[in-house]
Amino acid sequence: MAxxxxxxxxxxxxxxxxxxxVEQLDHPEWRGKPLIVGGSAERRGVVSTASYEARKYGxxxxxxxxxxxxxxxxxxxxxxxxxxxxxxxxxxxxxxxDETPRLEQxxxxxxxxxxxxxxxxxxxxxxxxxxxxARVAELGITCSIGLGVNKTVAKIASERQKPRGxxxxxxxxEAAFLAPLPVRSMSGIGSATGTRLExxxxxxxxxxxxxxxxxxxxxxxxxxxxMVERAAGRExxxxxxxxxxxxxxxxxxERTFARDLTTEAEVRAAIDHxxxxxxxxxxxxxxRGSQVTLKLKFDIHHTHTxxxxxxxxxxxxxxxxxxxxxxxxxxxSEGTPVRLVGVGVSSFDHDAGEQLSLFGETTNEExxxxxxxxxxxxxxxxxKRFGAGALSYGxxxxxxxxxxxxxxxxxxxxx
DNA sequence: TCTGGGGTCCTAGGACCC
DNA sequence: TCTGGGGTCCTAGGACCC
Numbered sequence: 148m149a150x151x152x153x154x155x156x157x158x159x160x161x162x163x164x165x166x167x168x169v170e171q172l173d174h175p176e177w178r179g180k181p182l183i184v185g186g187s188a189e190r191r192g193v194v195s196t197a198s199y200e201a202r203k204y205g206x207x208x209x210x211x212x213x214x215x216x217x218x219x220x221x222x223x224x225x226x227x228x229x230x231x232x233x234x235x236x237x238x239x240x241x242x243x244x245d246e247t248p249r250l251e252q253x254x255x256x257x258x259x260x261x262x263x264x265x266x267x268x269x270x271x272x273x274x275x276x277x278x279x280x281a282r283v284a285e286l287g288i289t290c291s292i293g294l295g296v297n298k299t300v301a302k303i304a305s306e307r308q309k310p311r312g313x314x315x316x317x318x319x320x321e322a323a324f325l326a327p328l329p330v331r332s333m334s335g336i337g338s339a340t341g342t343r344l345e346x347x348x349x350x351x352x353x354x355x356x357x358x359x360x361x362x363x364x365x366x367x368x369x370x371x372x373x374m375v376e377r378a379a380g381r382e383x384x385x386x387x388x389x390x391x392x393x394x395x396x397x398x399x400x401e402r403t404f405a406r407d408l409t410t411e412a413e414v415r416a417a418i419d420h421x422x423x424x425x426x427x428x429x430x431x432x433x434x435r436g437s438q439v440t441l442k443l444k445f446d447i448h449h450t451h452t453x454x455x456x457x458x459x460x461x462x463x464x465x466x467x468x469x470x471x472x473x474x475x476x477x478x479x480s481e482g483t484p485v486r487l488v489g490v491g492v493s494s495f496d497h498d499a500g501e502q503l504s505l506f507g508e509t510t511n512e513e514x515x516x517x518x519x520x521x522x523x524x525x526x527x528x529x530x531k532r533f534g535a536g537a538l539s540y541g542x543x544x545x546x547x548x549x550x551x552x553x554x555x556x557x558x559x560x561x562x
Numbered sequence: 563t564c565t566g567g568g569g570t571c572c573t574a575g576g577a578c579c580c
Numbered sequence: 581t582c583t584g585g586g587g588t589c590c591t592a593g594g595a596c597c598c
Contacts, residue, residue: 186566193566208598211565254569254598337596368572370595396570403566438590447565454591487566 154318156262156272156294157384159301160243160279162236163289163310165256166227167198169235172287173228181206181222188213190405195227199310235288242282244389246275251387259298261386276313284311296321298384299377302334321380326353333377340367352378395434399491400424401442407484414443414479415472417488422468425490427527435460436492441471443479444487451478460495465519467492 162168166184171177181201186192192212204219215222236255244250247268249261262272276292283290293304295316303325304314316324325333330352331341347366349355356379363371376382387393400421408414418441429435440454453474461467471490479485 189563191565195566209565213564257598334597335595339595370572397568399568401567450593452592456590489567491568 152264152272152318154263155296155383156264157297157301157386158260158262158272158276158279159293159298159305160239160258160260160283160290161292161305161309162239162256162283163291164196164198164202165236165288166196166232167201168288169232170225170228171198173231177223181219183212183215183219183222183224184227185212185215185224186226187224188216191403197222235286238286239283239288239290242286243279246279248388248390249386250389259301259384259386262294273313273315276315280311280313295324296380297382298386299333299382300324300380303328303332306332322353322356325378325380326351326356328352330355330378333374335370335377336374340370343367356380395432395495397440397491397493398425398428398432398434398436399440399442399489400428401487401489403444403487404485407486408488409482409484411481414475414485414488417485418471418475418490419464419468421488421490422464422471423523423526425492426462426464426468426523429462429492430524430527433462434492434495435462436467436495437461438492438494439467439470439474440489440491440493441474441478442487442489442491443485444489445483446486450487453477456494462492463520463523465523 167182170182170184177198179200180198181204182198183194183201183206184196185194188211194206194208194210194212194215196208197206197215201215201219201222204222206215206219206222232255240250240252240258243258243260247260247262249267250258251260252258262268262270262275264270264272268275272294276294280290280292289311291305291309291312291314293301293307293314293316295301295304296318300316300321304316305312307314328351330336330344330349331338333352336344343366344350344355349358355374358375360372360375363375365371367374373382402417402421404417408417437457437460438454439457440452442450442452444450455470455474457467457470468490
C-alpha cells in the first residue's frame, strides 16, 4: 500500500558493515564468524570494519587493532581488498542511479538520493527505497536506508535500524523524531562541539532547536544557527545530481610508520615516497595544484603543517616534492621522532587557466623541468603495469620496509 | 608494545593594499 | 603628527566525517 508523501523526500543509503560483508561474500568459509578488516595490531593499525559477529565482542570501527585483538582474539583478520570494494560500491551506486538521477555519493558505502514524488517518478518514496534494498541484496550484500524530508533526518534515520533497516520519518514528523535524540547523533556535532553544548545545558536536539540562533552564532560562528535549523528539522537540502560531480579540493597521502623516524635521511625519503603517491593520483585525476602542504605528526596529539603557495600549478612530484623538502626545516629538526609524514596538493582552480603567475612558466624558478615530468609519467606507467610497489625514486628505498600497512580508506561508524 | 588515511569546512591572525 | 577601516590573500590549526 502506497504511503502518501508531500514535499521533498531524501534518502540515505548505507551499506551494512560494507568491507566485512564483501569479504564474507567472497569467502564463504568466513560467513557467520567474527571478521575484522583493518591494519595489524603490531603496526599501529586500526579497525576499518568489523563484521556483526565481531561487533558482539565490542569491536568497532576506528578502534586500535591491538585493542580489538584483545577483545576478540579468535577473529579472522584481513587487510582488505580496496579494488574489490570499489567494484561492489560502483554496482550499488548504479542501482540507486537507475532509480533517481539525483544521487550524491558521500563515501564508498554511503549515498544520499532524492526521490521527491513527482520529480522523477510518481511512485511512493518508500516503495523506491524497498526496491533499492531488494536490488542491492541481489548482489549478496545488504544496506540500511533512512528516509525523510532532508539530509539530516535521512542520515539519522538510517542509523536507527541496522542491518537491513528501513526507517521512514514521514513529512511533518521530523521535529518530533529528532527532539529526544542526543545532540551527538547529528552529523557535524563531534566530541568537542558536543561537550561545549552540554556545558551550555543543551543535551538533546529538541533543546538545541529551541536555542536563540544569535546566541549560538556568538558561541559557534556560522555553524551555530545552522545547527539550530538542522536540529529543528527545517534544513532544506539539495542532493547533487549524478552528472555534476563534486570539485576535488585537495589530494594528499600520508603514512604512519611502525616505528618512529628519527634521522633526516629517513624523513626526507618518506617525503619523496609520499610525494610520488600524490603525484600519481594527481596525474590520474588530471589535477594540478599550486598549494603544497607538508604534514608531520610527532605523537598522537602533536601535528604540524606548513604550506607554500606556488606561482603556478603542478602535478609533478619532482616539483612539489622538492618544495615539501624545502619546508621541512620549518617544522622539524633532526632528532625529533616522526610518527607520520604527509604531503598534500591543493588549489586546483579547475576552470582557471594553467597560468597563475604574471610571468611566463619558463621564467619561473619553480617551473617543472619537462624531463623530470616525463620521468614521473613513465613511473606511473611502470606502477600501473607491475604494481604500486614496483618502483620508487632513489631516496625512497631506504625506508620502505618501515612503513605501516597500507590501508584503504576506511569506513567508520560514529564513535 | 596504547589510535589510520583521505578528505571538507571554518577560524583567526598577519601582511598588504587602498 | 601617530593610527581608521575594509578587503583580500596567505598560513596554521582545529573539528569533523567516513
